[in-house]
Amino acid sequence: MTKKVLFIIGSLRKKSFNRQLAAKCREILEKSGNIEITELGFSDVPFMNQDSETPVPASISRIRAEVAAADGIWIFTPEYNYAIPGVLKNLLDWLSRPLVPGDFTSGTAIAGKKVTISGVGGKNATKNVRADLKKLLDFIKTEVICGEGNGFAADGTAFQTDVLTLNENDLSVLEKQAEEFMKAL
Numbered sequence: 001m002t003k004k005v006l007f008i009i010g011s012l013r014k015k016s017f018n019r020q021l022a023a024k025c026r027e028i029l030e031k032s033g034n035i036e037i038t039e040l041g042f043s044d045v046p047f048m049n050q051d052s053e054t055p056v057p058a059s060i061s062r063i064r065a066e067v068a069a070a071d072g073i074w075i076f077t078p079e080y081n082y083a084i085p086g087v088l089k090n091l092l093d094w095l096s097r098p099l100v101p102g103d104f105t106s107g108t109a110i111a112g113k114k115v116t117i118s119g120v121g122g123k124n125a126t127k128n129v130r131a132d133l134k135k136l137l138d139f140i141k142t143e144v145i146c147g148e149g150n151g152f153a154a155d156g157t158a159f160q161t162d163v164l165t166l167n168e169n170d171l172s173v174l175e176k177q178a179e180e181f182m183k184a185l
C-alpha cells in the first residue's frame with residue numbers, strides 16, 4: 001500500500017539548506033517504491049491567536065486535512081538562537097489545538113502521527129532545536145521515530161554558495177533514518 005509522507009520544512013527561505021536536505025531525503029525515500037511525498041505549505045498560516053480559532057481559518061482547515069491524510073511526517077528544521085524557528089513553532093501550536101475549538105475531547109490533527117526530525121544548521125548541527133522539538137512533539141502526543149533525529153552542519157562553502165553538500169557518511173545516516181521511519185509507517 002502506498003504510504004503518504006508529509007514534509008514540513010521549518011525555513012521559508014527559498015535556498016534553504018533544510019529544503020535541500022528534504023530534496024535528498026525525497027530521493028532516498030522514493031527508492032523504497034510505494035510512497036507519495038508532499039511538502040506542507042504554511043506561509044499563509046496566521047499567528048496563533050486564540051481569538052482567531054473560531055471560525056476555523058481556511059488555511060488551518062487545509063493544513064489539518066493534509067496532516068490527517070499523512071501516514072508520517074518528516075520535519076526538517078534550522079536552529080534559530082538555539083531554539084525552534086518561530087514559523088515552525090507557530091505551525092505546531094496550531095496543529096496542537098483541538099479540532100473543535102474549546103472541546104478538548106475532539107482530538108488534534110497531529111496527535112498519534114509518526115514524526116521524524118532532521119536539521120541543517122551551523123556548527124552544532126541543530127542539536128538544541130532537535131532536542132526542543134522532540135520535547136514538544138512528545139507533549140503534543142506524536143510518536144517520534146529515531147528520537148532527536150539527525151543533524152548536519154553546513155560548512156563555510158555552503159554558507160557562501162547556498163549549496164549544501166552532503167558526504168557519504170551524511171547520506172548513510174539519512175538512509176538509515178529513512179529506513180527506520182518507513183518501517184514504522
Ligand SMILES: Cc1cc2nc3c(=O)[nH]c(=O)nc-3n(C[C@H](O)[C@H](O)[C@H](O)COP(=O)(O)O)c2cc1C
Nearest residue numbers: 011013016017018019078079080081082121122123
Ligand atoms: C534568527 C536566526 C538565528 C540563528 N541561530 C542559529 C543558532 O542558534 N544555531 C545555528 O546553528 N545556526 C543559527 N542560525 C543560522 C542558521 O543555521 C542558518 O541561517 C541556516 O542556513 C538556516 O537554515 P535554512 O538554510 O534551512 O534556511 C540562525 C539564523 C537566523 C536567521
